[in-house]
Amino acid sequence: MTGIDLQGILSGAFVAPEVFALRPDYRALLIAVDGIRPAAGDAASEALLARAEESARAAVADAPVEEEPHVAAWREAYRAFGAKPQRTRNSLEALLRRAAGDGLPRVNRLTDVYNAVCVLHRLPLGGEDLSAYQGSPRLTRATGAEPFDTVAGGEDVVEHPLPGEVIWGDEAGVTCRMWNWRQGRRTRLTDETASALFILDALDPMTDEQLLAAADDLLAHLREADPDLVVAQRLIAAG
Template sequence: MSTLRPDYRALLVAASGITAGESDAASEEALARAEAAAASALAGGAVEDVPHVRAWREAYRAFGAKPQRTRNSLEALMRRAASAGLPRVNRLTDLYNALSVLHQVPLGGEDLDAYAGPPRLLRATGEEPFDTVAEGRPVVEHPEPGEVVWCDDEGVTCRRWNWRQGRRTQLTADTTSALFILDALEPLTDQALLAAGEDLLDHLRRLGPDVRTATRLLGPTTSHRG
């Protein structure tokens, strides 16, 4: 996405050997900290004034999305955390939602075993299938032409960069291998992005004695490590 946002970076974190499970005391504690952090961050101003939220609103406008109608995942979570509270879903989903708010970075998680081929970020043609839920029922939708989407060989896994994740690759209590994507724009620094990744890795390594992880930073300088 260098032509659309030259400052865009993505940190990919993969983990295998996970013992996932349902929401527990550890995930509850992380969610409670995130809710308190969101309330504190928004006590003196509006969520759209948070620097990284504002940057993502500008990115959405650049490919034709209306940020008031389809909010980036960071904005949506911060709004919910500061008002009604974050959802309690399962251990892995609770973890990435909490860390997204705590580090003020869009962060999504996918079940790697449900992937068909490697993940890739692209501008949609509008033909790609997106497996989701509408009005409580499973449906297949399609992105708008030119929309920024994450895809694998079977279709869209996340629409509008980090707006809505698909049903096919969603994390569950039975997930054992997962991919997490942390999205960054200026003014978020590489240092802050990597710190969020290290916090995620620290939590993931607690989810079983055989957890293995690898990371890759995509951007102007690409690096990876196991």
């Protein structure tokens, strides 16, 4: 265990009113976990990835990815703050397309599990290394001055979001651009991650029951490998 104050971090998390003004139906379910034992992918995570890929292929056989209800809702949300969803795809759409095409990446057990749950439950789901956080997560609209550390052309660079862009961040800068499009380098999961923050994003028509079911499924798979996992979670919604 790392001894991170999971509940304290989540208690300080917030979604700014200007984000809810864009989408009053938005909900963020934050799950903080500690006690992860880093591990490579195994038979259980491989089976989960395969099930997610099969689910994605069945979905695109019936209708284009962009017509999947939650994908369509996220495309509308992106347009609301000026993003072009055909060029900057929300993480759900990007993973669904990848799962239905060449297949999901095989990274490590932790990453493989949350990618599969994202596809199976049809919601954007981000995972980040909690030990790299400075303060609590917050979802705001950018001024354009916030630093975002990423990689471009094989080099580490610092970029900045567009003014008005919806961003996740902490006291040190941006952790994810365009709501759930691209995660930063500083807080990315690694093969040594022992504590993690998962962010599950929901818009209508996804219900709270479906959102919580995705969270339960994620935790069930994580606990298969780490039954003594310490967990804290918090649902943030308008009002």
